[in-house]
Amino acid sequence: MVVTNIEAASNAKYKVYIDGEYAFILYKKELSRYHIAAGQELGEDIYRKIRTEIIGKRARLRALHLLNDMGRTEEQLRRKLERDGYAEDVVEEAVSYVKSFGYVNDGNYARIFIDGRKNKKSRKEIFANLLQKGIDKEVIERAFEECYGEEDARNAIVQILKKKHYDPEKADKKETQRILGYLTRKGFGYEDIFSVSEMLDIYDKTV
Numbered sequence: 723m724v725v726t727n728i729e730a731a732s733n734a735k736y737k738v739y740i741d742g743e744y745a746f747i748l749y750k751k752e753l754s755r756y757h758i759a760a761g762q763e764l765g766e767d768i769y770r771k772i773r774t775e776i777i778g779k780r781a782r783l784r785a786l787h788l789l790n791d792m793g794r795t796e797e798q799l800r801r802k803l804e805r806d807g808y809a810e811d812v813v814e815e816a817v818s819y820v821k822s823f824g825y826v827n828d829g830n831y832a833r834i835f836i837d838g839r840k841n842k843k844s845r846k847e848i849f850a851n852l853l854q855k856g857i858d859k860e861v862i863e864r865a866f867e868e869c870y871g872e873e874d875a876r877n878a879i880v881q882i883l884k885k886k887h888y889d890p891e892k893a894d895k896k897e898t899q900r901i902l903g904y905l906t907r908k909g910f911g912y913e914d915i916f917s918v919s920e921m922l923d924i925y926d927k928t929v
Contacts, residue, residue, distance in 0.1 A: 723740050723741055723763065723764045723765075723766065723769060724740065724741055724761070724762070724763055724764065725738060725739070725740055725758055725759060725760055725761065725762050725763075725764050726739045726740065726741060726742050726760065726761075727739040727760055728753070728758070728759070728760050731747050731807060734749055734750060735747050735748070735749055735750075735807075736748055736749075736750065736753060737807065738753075738758060740764060740769070744809065745769075745809065746772065746773070746777045746807075746808075746809060746812070747777075747807040747808075748772070748776070752772075752776065756768055756772060773812075777808070777812055778812060778815060778816075781803060781808045781812045781813065781815070781816040782815075782816050782819045782820070784803060784806060784808075784816070785799060785803060785816040785817065785819065785820045786820060786825065788802055788803075789820060789825050789826060793831055793834070794826065794831075795826070795828050795831050795855045795856050795857050796817055796821070796826055796828055796856065797855065797856020797857070798855055798856060799817055799820070799826055800813050800814075800817055800856075801856075803816060803817075828857045828858065828861050829861050829864065829865060831855075831857065832852055832857055832861055832862050832865035833865045833868060833869050835848070835851070835852060835865075836848055836852075836865055836866060836869050836870055837869055839851075840869075840870055840874040840875075840877075840878060841874065841877050841878050841881055842878055842881060842882070843878060843908070843909075844875060844878065844905075844908050844909035844910045844911075845866065845870060845874075845875060845909070846908075846909030846910075847908055847909045849862055849866070850909075852865075872914075875910060875911065875914040876914050876917055876918050878910075879905060879910055879914060879915060879918045880918060882904075882905065882908070883901065883918075886901060886904075888901050902915060
């Protein structure tokens with residue numbers, strides 16, 4: 723193996739390229755410790771030592787720090803570690819490490835996410851949010867089965883109406899149609915919307 727290039731990633735960190743491909747980031751003192759310089763040979767034993775004892779350990783600690791800072795999905799954790807400069811195989815090892823201790827669990831993340839938003843957002847909107855976070859569709863569906871009921875959507879509609887200061891006794895037809903259109907765009911089903919509408923005696927204002 724040959725160190726083909728070293729480029730600054732920051733004032734203290736440097737990207738190391740081996741045989742023309744990006745390998746890892748090291749601090750300046752680590753470059754000196756292992757006598758790493760562009761054009762120099764890098765022995766397999768030194769490479770493995772750096773890879774396991776420095777980079778692998780650093781990635782695991784970084785993953786733990788990120789999860790301690792805030793809850794993340796597997797995909798969010800992967801993206802953040804990749805942005806930090808860790809190679810794909812290192813990232814996968816770090817993710818597997820924290821998963822083995824249950825520190826990252828997409829199912830739990832989805833359930834907590836749903837519980838915290840089901841009284842404010844539609845099921846469709848929450849589902850889309852979780853997909854964007856990289857959670858598998860089947861995992862999301864199972865989470866909804868476990869912690870989302872028929873009344874949750876209707877409660878969310880009522881809360882939105884309150885937040886929008888919608889008063890069914892004072893609202894005219896135009897305002898009523900506007901608020902119902904808003905609920906539709908937010909992803910609420912017609913059955914839930916009109917169930918709440920009838921309960922609040924506002925359905926007649928739309929016809």
